[in-house]
Amino acid sequence: MAGDPLVGRLVDVMGRRPVADRSLAILARPYVGGSAEALTVVAKTTTGGDGSFVTTRPGGTYVDAVVVLDDGSGRLHVELELDGSFPDELVVFLNELESHLRYAY
Numbered sequence: 001m002a003g004d005p006l007v008g009r010l011v012d013v014m015g016r017r018p019v020a021d022r023s024l025a026i027l028a029r030p031y032v033g034g035s036a037e038a039l040t041v042v043a044k045t046t047t048g049g050d051g052s053f054v055t056t057r058p059g060g061t062y063v064d065a066v067v068v069l070d071d072g073s074g075r076l077h078v079e080l081e082l083d084g085s086f087p088d089e090l091v092v093f094l095n096e097l098e099s100h101l102r103y104a105y
Helices: none
Strands: 005-011 023-032 040-046 052-056 062-069 074-078 089-093
Touching (some): 040 052
Parallel strands (some): 005 089
Antiparallel strands (some): 005 052, 023 062, 062 074
């Protein structure tokens, strides 16, 4: 895999939806020249048996980002870093919780 990795996990807190072998796409709206562009796919990956995944961390600056699952559900919000970059680690909650794991504020 070229570039820095983005590691993460798909989590269903209630245990109602499968997290293994799920395809997911990360879409983001890049910030270019003082304006936001349209949402585009910046990464695709498939989860392991425990919901974990690894993909290439998208470079650049973004206004917002979402995750869409293989069944079309989602547009689950991804919290970007303050500078608009992607975090190194991402937890995607299927239960409408904030989809970014931060260790400290």
